[in-house]
Amino acid sequence: MHFDNSKTIISIRLTFFAATVLFLTYLVLTYVAKLIKFPLLGMSDSMWTIILVVIYLSIAFLPMLFNYQYISYSDEEENIVIRYFTTGILSGNKNSIEISKSTFKSYQIETSFFGLNQKLILYQKFREGFAKYPPVYISSLTRREKEKLVMSLNSYISR
Secondary structure, eight states: OEEEOHHHHHHHHHHHHHHHHHHHHHHIIIIISOOSOSSBTTBOHHHHHHHHHHHHHHHHHHHHHTTOEEEEEEOSSSEEEEEEEEOSSSOOOOEEEEEETTTEEEEEEEEETTTTEEEEEEEEEOSSOEEEOOOEEOTTSOHHHHHHHHHHHHHHOOO
C-alpha cells in the first residue's frame, strides 16, 4: 500500500497564499489607496487591521503549531518506508525511515494539545535490543489515512 497527504498539504499552502493576497489587498486598499471608508461595521481601521493580523497569523502559524508534515507511506516492497518533512512558512529537512518488515517491532501513537497534535513513534528490533525512531507527526493525515496506516503497521508487528 502506498499513500501520501499531498492534497492536504497543497490545500494548506493554497490557504496561506490566499490569506496573504487578501491581507495585502486589504492593506493596500485601506492605507495606500484609502478606498475603504471607516468606521466599517462600527469598527475603526486599526481594529480591523488587528483582527485581520490575528487571523492571518493564525493561518500562517497553525501548521507549525500542530507540526503538520508531508508524509509518504509505502509498504509495497520488503521495507516499510515513511518519508516526511515539516510544512509551513519554514519547511524542514526531508527525512526518511526505512524498516525491514521482518525487524519491525511495534509503534506508538501519542496525542497532545487536546488530541490535535499526534505523533507516530516506530520501534525496530535488533540483536542488541530495540531502536526508537524520531517521531513522525501525523496530525495532517485524514482519518482514513490514519486508519490505513494503523491497519498496515498492525499487520507487520512481530509477535
